[in-house]
Amino acid sequence: MIELRNVSKVYSNGTKGLDDIDLQIKEGEFVVIVGLSGAGKSTLLRSINRLHEISEGEITVNGNSISEAKGNELYRIRRDIGMIFQNFNLVRRSSVMRNVLSGRVGYHSTLKMILGLFSKQDKELAMNALNRVNIAEKAYIRADQLSGGQQQRVSIARALAQEAKVILADEPVASLDPITTKQVMDDLLRINQELNITMVVNLHSVDLARKYASRIIGLNKGKIVFDGKANEATEEVFATIYGNHELVAEQIGVAK
Numbered sequence: 001m002i003e004l005r006n007v008s009k010v011y012s013n014g015t016k017g018l019d020d021i022d023l024q025i026k027e028g029e030f031v032v033i034v035g036l037s038g039a040g041k042s043t044l045l046r047s048i049n050r051l052h053e054i055s056e057g058e059i060t061v062n063g064n065s066i067s068e069a070k071g072n073e074l075y076r077i078r079r080d081i082g083m084i085f086q087n088f089n090l091v092r093r094s095s096v097m098r099n100v101l102s103g104r105v106g107y108h109s110t111l112k113m114i115l116g117l118f119s120k121q122d123k124e125l126a127m128n129a130l131n132r133v134n135i136a137e138k139a140y141i142r143a144d145q146l147s148g149g150q151q152q153r154v155s156i157a158r159a160l161a162q163e164a165k166v167i168l169a170d171e172p173v174a175s176l177d178p179i180t181t182k183q184v185m186d187d188l189l190r191i192n193q194e195l196n197i198t199m200v201v202n203l204h205s206v207d208l209a210r211k212y213a214s215r216i217i218g219l220n221k222g223k224i225v226f227d228g229k230a231n232e233a234t235e236e237v238f239a240t241i242y243g244n245h246e247l248v249a250e251q252i253g254v255a256k
């Protein structure tokens with residue numbers, strides 16, 4: 001379980017990224033976070049695995065305080081948290097297999113990783129992960145020879161090889177076409193359902209949020225303005241989250 005208690009984040013220039021957030025996410029949930037650009041979605045996600053330091057409050061993951069943890073403890077808590085980025089974050093010149101194996105980094109010494117000394121078990125885990133996202137046949141080609149959708153699948157496989165219990169995905173489909181978007185979102189949903197991995201996904205698209213989320217959280221100016229089941233997120237709710245921009249755009253038929 002992920003728990004945020006009274007969490008605020010103020011950037012060094014004084015911008016408030018998060019404003020007194022209280023939130024509990026249970027194991028196995030598929031949570032989608034929506035909100036206007038600048039609402040705080042990335043800040044929230046990156047605070048959970050401490051890519052960003054919070055200014056106030058506490059964040060715990062499975063009962064361990066990640067916001068307070070130091071050294072090895074932080075390393076151990078982070079091992080349970082996979083991260084997926086819009087730009088995939090792969091080592092583009094390395095093979096797909098090598099990228100997926102890098103998910104094992106939290107389990108071995110740095111030296112072993114540098115020398116590429118992976119066990120048979122690690123390789124099996126990586127291959128199973130690639131199978132789960134249906135790109136095992138690409139294992140030994142260079143990551144930069146894959147399409148965007150395939151690269152995103154490699155990054156999902158890396159999180160699986162990591163044996164993450166939680167996956168945080170920051171705009172995972174923002175740079176993908178509609179068909180590839182569906183494939184990647186379907187992968188995330190299948191993994192959530194089959195492996196009970198908790199998903200917290202930032203999305204721009206209201207339609208995707210409705211389709212895939214079990215729970216939608218709406219952010220506006222760093223505050224939670226909606227938290228409910230996907231089928232409770234009506235047009236009015238989205239109007240609140242987006243301050244009417246969305247509805248107005250729809251009503252007057254203007255592309256957002």
Ligand SMILES: Nc1ncnc2c1ncn2[C@@H]1O[C@H](COP(=O)(O)OP(=O)(O)OP(=O)(O)O)[C@@H](O)[C@H]1O
Binds near residue numbers: 035039040042
């Ligand atoms: N490194 C930073 N320094 C200062 N302010 C920042 C920094 N990163 C984000 N912010 C500000 O914090 C607020 C929240 O930003 P954040 O990136 O979390 O929003 P977002 O909802 O993810 O937006 P987007 O959909 O555009 O990615 C915004 O006002 C943003 O300008």
